[in-house]
Amino acid sequence: MIRACVHFFLIGAVALAAQRGYEAWELRERPVELTVKVPAGADDAEVAQLTREAILLSEARRAGWAQTDPVIFERLVANMRFVAPEEARRDAVDLYDEAVKLGMLDSDVVVRKRLLERATQVLGSVPDAQRPTDAQMQAYLDAHAKDFELPARVRFGQVFLSADQRSGSLDRDAEAMAAQLAKTDPAPAAAFRLGDPLLSRRPIALRTTRELDDTYGPGFGDQVAAAPVGRWVGPLRSTFGMHFVKVLEQIRARPPRLEEVRDQVRAEMVREVSRRLANERFEALRRHYELRVVRTGARAER
Amino acid sequence: MALLGAFAGCGSTGAAPDAGAPDGGTPERRCAAYDPLRQPFFGDTHVHTTLSLDANLQGTRLTPADAYRFAKGGEVGIQPYDARGRPLRTLQNDRPLDFAVVTDHAEFIATVSLCEDPTSVAYESHGCTLIRDEPDVAFALINANLAAAQGKAGYPDLCGPGAEACLTRGLEVWQGVQQAAADALDTSDACTFTSFIGYEWSGNPATANLHRNVIFRNTHVPAAPISYFDENYAEGLWRALGAQCLNAGTGCDALTIAHNSNLSDGLYFKWADPSGQPYGRSYAEARHDMEPLIEVYQHKGDSECLPGTPVSDELCGFEKLPYNSLGRAKLDIEDTVDPGAAPHPGDFIREALGEGMKHALELGVNPFEYGFIASTDTHIAAPGAVAEEGFPGHGGAGRSHRDALPAELTDTPFFSPGGLAVLWAEENSRDALFDAMRRREAYGTSGPRIVVRTFGGWDYPSSMCEAASFAAAGYEGGVPMGGKLSVPPSAGAAPRIAIAAQMDPGTATHPGVELQRAQVIKGWLDAAGAYHVKVYDVAGDAHDGATVDPKTCEPRGAGRKTLCTVWADPSFDPSQMAYYYVRVVQNPSCRWTTYQCLDAGVDCDAPDAVPEGFKACCDPRIERFIQERAWTSPIWYVP
Incomplete structure (x- = not known):
């Protein structure tokens, strides 16, 4: 557990650094000259991608991550222990320094990818000030009401006639029940006693159309949803037999209140903000670079 | 602040950010469809995604978030994928589930992430290179870590000294697992879907299956999943869950679900500790309290009963695998089956129920007082894909079709689509469903929503x-x-x-x-x-x-x-x-x-x-x- 905690701490530190990293970038002097090497036959998309990577690597190195990132540290130490196993017992910091002297910060593909990963994280990091407020989340919810809509639901009482138990007399029994219900209009909470027992979810609670289909068979939900409120109707057919229902409450599909879907709304908004910030920040960075694209004979190392 | 928050979570909880209620539990509310007399909820408590190494090596690219989307009725694309990464098959359940738990193998939960990430220190290790270039070879070699003699299983070499790389990355992946569950949970009063945070502890000595799924009640979970490489015995897992969860004073609560005793080569209900001595009362209590449920059926067969043991029962022939462990399996039909690989009667639940009563007579506690559920054990991230018609194959030990569309039966013929877990609960919320699991008011089906x-x-x-x-x-x-x-x-x-x-x-x-x-x-x-x-x-x-x-x-x-x-x-x-x-x-x-x-x-x-x-x-x-x-x-x- 202690080991897990140390790593947890480390991850937190890197994450915090990532959040602050973009502020540091913005303080730097501009413009910066940068040469981007691309393969001779690279198309526009490839050039754009390599340019993006070159800028991000430049920023990552200027932010000093090559000297402070624990993954890079471990990578370079491992490199040295691999190339010089006889020195494996040397102090890790010494080995790291030795790797830097050998130019591995620039040449090692894993270091490059790690720096790109962190730079990408920084580009998309969402500062606390830009995390959505309740008002913003409400506005977002209003604008995307359909995506978060709560389904229509219905509460009803019913009298059930079992096809199993009344196989020979089901239609006749249904006719008699229709007449009885029309005449007596029993209270739904007690009326189920007039028919046969049912095992499924009790209908007196609110149910969605989908739940009614799952419980009683396809199409049953739509039949109940179409029933008028306040009077006995039927028989409605289900997989199990015939049902007379009295709808007590129809709740139309509605957009949820924010407190009902706050987490989902927040997650969606943070994703969108992150994407937007990443694009804006990269364009801002790009304007501060004087780029020179050089086409080479070979494909660039990615 | 973020850093303080992260450190405060150590040793007790790892609550996911934006996870819902301030206390990390189910929000204090009743679902609109609350019934004190309880109602049945259908779900799947055994689901693997791309985070499970075996699934990943078989071409499963769907994430925990994708799995939950599928469980809620969404359509997903599944392997094989074309050169541009487009799936060549799609899948959708005809009915959504009420709940699901993504339970990726904890042992390699970091491996996939490390080996796919060029920035990771393990990326260029021999193990990772194999995983990327020779997935079938890697599957065998890396799984050998799981198959080591019990007590000697450990993290693969690619994890580096002290398994640091895997432990570090595992924390990040675990956070992602928690976040996916948080995002999938319906916190409105419609309560249309419940997700749980979970994982699989994959004990597998000499390929005998001792796996358990671990399911947490709420967002208070240990900082990292306790894997088979951390605890080589189930009793160690329960002890660690006690220390890091149930007794940590954080609101954490967990249980384990046993499965595939049919593939345990005589070990699942074996009554002897690592030194060969019979277990005592404390073990019986731990198993009874921590493991209330067992999968009676799933993709890799039925574990209820073996025909003729102890009595004739014609319906015990249902979905029986003709071998006792995956290591001894002939996963494709062969003319003969190795007689030494025949299923052991003692690996089936009906025998274990009898053994449990005998232990209870002696110890006063029944260690095998199991309730039953079923699930899929899907390795293509398709919870609840139990339809017989149109079954795409669930991967895992079965066929996955990573490289090409199936021109054959879509899965190993003895395997099946698996089943569903059903819980009788007041409402479709984490607390209500977890309570149902704990009190064993649960049953399994072989797929239909009976x-x-x-x-x-x-x-x-x-x-x-x-x-x-x-x-x-x-x-x-x-x-x-x-x-x-x-x-x-x-x-x-x-x-x-x-x-x-x-x-x-x-x-x-x-x-x-x-x-x-x-x-x-x-x-x-x-x-x-x-x-x-x-x-x-x-x-x-x-x-x-x-x-x-x-x-x-x-x-x-x-x-x-x-x-x-x-x-x-x-x-x-x-x-x-x-x-x-x-x-x-x-x-x-x-x-x-x-x-x-x-x-x-x-x-x-x-x-x-x-x-x-x-x-x-x-x-x-x-x-x-x-x-x-x-x-x-x-x-x-x-x-």
């Missing part, structure tokens, strides 16, 4: 089935499935088991199959401590004459839409420990292989013309028709 309810008591009237509220009478006069009968009220009293079942109504395109019968399986220890089992047909008709059209798979003949009865034990002895569980079976229907054999035009009368990849269609060991079913958790009687 509703079945059982109660055990002493005074249920025979007219209970006509009662307006079967459930109200059931709770008032006794205990539900998973419960323990009270003391007999009089000398001549006998347990009465009230059973009500309802067929799966199906959907517009796949109508449900009617029920054939319900059975009570009673097990007991006699005065000499010998174990007996008897199977009673208690409702419906075993000879209802229903069949299946072998050319179209259309059902022929009628069964029952509902079943209900109150059964009284005719040979009850109040001095003898006993259990009662219920099996509800449908009329026959086509097995998944039969659908595919028909589609392929297989004619077993012309064996030379049977297409390659479909030979199993004509293998007599592969059933053409099955009787799908539900198994309820036992009701116990302890003198």
